[in-house]
Amino acid sequence: MTSNDLPIVAFFKHLLDPFIIWSMLILTTWLYDEDFTSYYLVLVIITFFISSYIYERTFIYRNWRKGRLLAHMRDTVMGWLIIVAILIFLGYATKFHHQFSEQVLLTWFIVTPLILIISHVTARSIIIGLYKKGHLRPTIVIGANETSLEFIKHIEEIPFLLINYHGFFDERNNSRVSNTVGNSFGSHLGGLNDVIPYIHKHNIEMVFISLPMSSQPRIQKLMDELPDTTASIYFLPDIYIFDLMQARFEYIGDVPVVSMNESPFVGIDGVVKNVSDFIIALLVLILLSPLMLCLAIAVKVTSPGPIIFKQRRYGLNGEEIVVYKFRSMTVAEDGTNVVQAKKDDQRFTKIGAFLRRTSLDELPQFLNVLQGRMSIVGPRPHAVAHNELYRKLIKGYMLRHKAKPGITGWAQVNGWRGETEVLEKMKARIEHDLYYLKNWSIWFDIWIILRTIWTVVRKDNAY
Numbered sequence: 001m002t003s004n005d006l007p008i009v010a011f012f013k014h015l016l017d018p019f020i021i022w023s024m025l026i027l028t029t030w031l032y033d034e035d036f037t038s039y040y041l042v043l044v045i046i047t048f049f050i051s052s053y054i055y056e057r058t059f060i061y062r063n064w065r066k067g068r069l070l071a072h073m074r075d076t077v078m079g080w081l082i083i084v085a086i087l088i089f090l091g092y093a094t095k096f097h098h099q100f101s102e103q104v105l106l107t108w109f110i111v112t113p114l115i116l117i118i119s120h121v122t123a124r125s126i127i128i129g130l131y132k133k134g135h136l137r138p139t140i141v142i143g144a145n146e147t148s149l150e151f152i153k154h155i156e157e158i159p160f161l162l163i164n165y166h167g168f169f170d171e172r173n174n175s176r177v178s179n180t181v182g183n184s185f186g187s188h189l190g191g192l193n194d195v196i197p198y199i200h201k202h203n204i205e206m207v208f209i210s211l212p213m214s215s216q217p218r219i220q221k222l223m224d225e226l227p228d229t230t231a232s233i234y235f236l237p238d239i240y241i242f243d244l245m246q247a248r249f250e251y252i253g254d255v256p257v258v259s260m261n262e263s264p265f266v267g268i269d270g271v272v273k274n275v276s277d278f279i280i281a282l283l284v285l286i287l288l289s290p291l292m293l294c295l296a297i298a299v300k301v302t303s304p305g306p307i308i309f310k311q312r313r314y315g316l317n318g319e320e321i322v323v324y325k326f327r328s329m330t331v332a333e334d335g336t337n338v339v340q341a342k343k344d345d346q347r348f349t350k351i352g353a354f355l356r357r358t359s360l361d362e363l364p365q366f367l368n369v370l371q372g373r374m375s376i377v378g379p380r381p382h383a384v385a386h387n388e389l390y391r392k393l394i395k396g397y398m399l400r401h402k403a404k405p406g407i408t409g410w411a412q413v414n415g416w417r418g419e420t421e422v423l424e425k426m427k428a429r430i431e432h433d434l435y436y437l438k439n440w441s442i443w444f445d446i447w448i449i450l451r452t453i454w455t456v457v458r459k460d461n462a463y
Contacts, residue, residue: 017116018048024112028104039099043087050086054079073117080113127162136164139206142195142222144170144185147236148210152185166202169195192218199229205317210236227396230318232263263402264440272442277376281369292363295355299326303349308364313381318401321373323381324364328352359456365407377445378406379433390426400433403440410436410444413451 022044029036091097139155141148148168155163167187189198198204207226211219226233265273285292296307308324315321329347348356355361368374374381379400382390391397411417411432416425436444 017119018051020115020119021047021051021112024115025104025108028108028111029101032101032104032107034101034104037099039096043100046090047083047087051079051083054082054086073120076116076120077113080109080116084109131162134164136162137205138166138202139163139208140166140189140195140198140204141168141185141208141210141236142170142192143210143212143236144168144172145210145212148208149185151208151210151236163206166198166204169198192222195222196225196229199226199231203317203319204229204231206234207231208234208236224395227399228391230398230401232402264437265403269440273375273445274372276442276445277369280376281366284363284366285370288363291360295326295360295363298351299328299349299355302351303327303330305330312384313405314384314387314401315373315381316401316404318398320384321368321381321405323374323405324367326355326361326364328355328361362407369407373404375404375406376408377436377448378403378409379436380409380412380429381405390430393423394427394430396434397430399437400430403437408448408452409433410448413448413455417455 025040025044025047026036029040088097091100141152152165152168155161155165165186167189168185169189169192171191173188195207199207207229209219209222223233263270299307305327307327309327309329310322310324312320313323328349329352330349352361365374369376387397409432411429414432416429416432436448
């Protein structure tokens with residue numbers, strides 16, 4: 001399974017389960033009034049690597065995806081027994097077993113799998129609640145064949161996937177589809193030319209393509225058009241006709257799929273990104289609250305109008321969000337025609353140019369980060385009017401919305417800030433945004449933040 005696992009599954013695999021295992025050992029030593037020596041720390045490290053390997057190889061999270069709770073509980077206990085057996089063997093083989101309290105280890109061995117199961121059952125209840133409340137990802141399938149039929153059966157049987165299947169698209173009519181693979185596909189939504197309008201109209205988040213290799217021109221046409229949406233795109237390969245080696249797939253149930261256009265912030269990466277955003281935004285707001293109060297007063301007393309300028313922009317998956325800024329202009333444009341700010345713009349207020357030049361007008365966007373609408377680092381949000389213009393002119397423009405918009409970004413620290421008076425400037429900005437999404441890491445974010453501080457100090461292209 002790749003890192004694009006179900007987010008809740010990745011959370012258990014990489015974060016919560018290891019934390020439970022470690023914390024139970026620490027808690028047990030504390031309950032028995034034992035010193036947490038360096039030997040216990042080594043035990044924690046060894047257990048992390050062994051448990052990660054064993055639980056991955058015993059496929060306990062596969063049963064989680066399928067919703068087989070009893071099988072998942074069984075595999076959790078069996079996997080833990082294997083881990084314990086390995087730890088006991090290593091302890092006696094290295095003659096370090098006498099460094100540990102038998103009471104501590106026995107209690108740890110017994111209690112840990114119970115806590116793991118309780119946490120998993122709790123998560124199951126949460127997911128069922130989300131399913132009942134309709135928090136599902138709208139999904140369509142392109143192509144009607146045996147592979148896509150097997151996929152559709154799986155997503156209908158497994159509520160834990162949180163998928164709302166709308167129907168399928170195929171060039172053939174219903175009678176021809178039924179004659180080929182039966183009539184279990186659900187709603188026939190149209191042909192391939194109907195895909196893009198349907199995605200826009202119904203805010204489809206996931207698209208699964210199951211077309212034969214002989215349909216390459218049609219696939220290519222789809223891949224040229226789909227980037228104008230924010231949908232995640234997957235291929236459903238018929239793996240039995242290929243001689244594969246070291247192939248990587250994701251799984252929906254037991255059906256392998258190949259991810260094409262997906263956000264980098266899924267699974268544990270999404271957890272890391274969201275947690276780091278929240279912590280940084282909270283610290284910035286606390287530390288800079290006196291400065292923000294002074295700026296708010298300055299905006300109010302130097303020009304009539306609201307302190308905060310609110311503008312509709314596109315956020316994650318192309319959904320509209322409201323972005324906050326300190327008002328720096330005498331106008332508040334948010335319609336179908338938004339004029340970009342220019343150097344020495346006559347619309348600036350008395351302190352507007354200063355706010356823009358120093359990027360201090362962006363400080364309220366840390367509130368957007370706390371709301372979960374924005375990120376510290378990501379593609380800068382554009383006005384809705386600009387989005388609708390440039391999505392028609394730049395191929396792949398909408399792919400930048402596979403991430404939350406950022407207060408700063410890779411394009412901005414490379415000089416692509418400010419006005420984009422010619423199309424080539426916007427193309428360069430989009431190229432940098434897509435490069436960021438393809439190469440994201442937490443260290444890349446840190447580097448961009450450091451570059452941002454330096455760029456602001458130099459006051460490059462900000463107006």
